[in-house]
Amino acid sequence: MAWERRGDGVYYYKTERQGGRVRKRYIGNGELAHIIAHADKTRRRVWAERKAKERAELDEARSLASAGGELYEAVEVLAVAELVAAGYHRHKGGEWRMRRRA
Amino acid sequence: MLELPEGIKKRIHELQELSDKDQDDDQGARQELRRRLAQEGPEVVARCSDSARSYRRLLAKRSSGGSPLVQEAISERARRMALELAGENPTPLVLLLSERVASLWVLVELQEALLAAWYFKAEGASPGFVLQMARLQESCNRRYLGAIKALAQVQKLQGPYRVQVNIGGNQVNVSC
Numbered sequence: 001m002a003w004e005r006r007g008d009g010v011y012y013y014k015t016e017r018q019g020g021r022v023r024k025r026y027i028g029n030g031e032l033a034h035i036i037a038h039a040d041k042t043r044r045r046v047w048a049e050r051k052a053k054e055r056a057e058l059d060e061a062r063s064l065a066s067a068g069g070e071l072y073e074a075v076e077v078l079a080v081a082e083l084v085a086a087g088y089h090r091h092k093g094g095e096w097r098m099r100r101r102a
Numbered sequence: 103m104l105e106l107p108e109g110i111k112k113r114i115h116e117l118q119e120l121s122d123k124d125q126d127d128d129q130g131a132r133q134e135l136r137r138r139l140a141q142e143g144p145e146v147v148a149r150c151s152d153s154a155r156s157y158r159r160l161l162a163k164r165s166s167g168g169s170p171l172v173q174e175a176i177s178e179r180a181r182r183m184a185l186e187l188a189g190e191n192p193t194p195l196v197l198l199l200s201e202r203v204a205s206l207w208v209l210v211e212l213q214e215a216l217l218a219a220w221y222f223k224a225e226g227a228s229p230g231f232v233l234q235m236a237r238l239q240e241s242c243n244r245r246y247l248g249a250i251k252a253l254a255q256v257q258k259l260q261g262p263y264r265v266q267v268n269i270g271g272n273q274v275n276v277s278c
Contacts, residue, residue: 079252
């Protein structure tokens with residue numbers, strides 16, 4: 001969406017995607033074209049603000065989740081440590097079994 | 103036991119206040135904090151350096167929406183949950199396990215609250231954003247359930263009555 005110079009005048013055009021193709025649509029240079037351009041600008045600004053907010057929120061959620069991942073890894077290690085300390089072993093990499101006493 | 107004596111709780115609270123002062127750029131608070139920590143006993147140092155609890159405090163702060171009451175209530179609920187999960191006379195490793203399970207629970211609650219808040223926002227959220235948040239929530243939930251499973255397995259195998267029997271050459275563990 002932009003104002004483009006054609007000859008002596010400046011005209012507002014909208015770029016739209018239709019069926020996978022990008023098409024440029026002529027809007028004009030009158031009062032209505034200015035209102036439409038202003039509305040488009042506001043819409044783009046609101047969209048960009050929302051995207052930035054969502055990105056920030058996602059970044060925060062990701063960093064919290066990544067710390068959660070580390071906690072979970074610690075849980076796995078602790079559980080194995082507790083069982084090994086209690087005398088268990090993984091039978092053929094599966095079920096936990098108590099070591100036979102000699 | 104997980105429950106700390108009142109004296110230790112009070113000392114931890116005082117250290118927390120000093121730490122808050124340090125975060126407010128109070129000159130000398132850091133030095134005082136170091137000096138006090140060097141004099142403290144092992145229980146206090148261990149409790150203050152517990153990363154699972156610190157993480158939980160951070161999550162509670164984020165979930166509370168700025169309300170100190172909600173923040174403290176979430177921390178307290180997680181603390182009680184960790185106590186309950188650890189059971190009676192837990193080993194040090196089971197204590198650490200239950201602390202982490204409780205922290206993961208707070209994380210799952212927070213993710214759900216964040217997602218719900220975005221669903222109900224007036225301007226709405228883009229489908230891509232909701233999808234990514236839902237994926238994060240799903241992954242946290244999976245880890246939380248995995249952690250519960252690990253703790254349950256440890257407690258089952260460490261149960262008071264464990265019997266091993268051989269049936270047809272197969273060794274079977276039975277815990278009651």
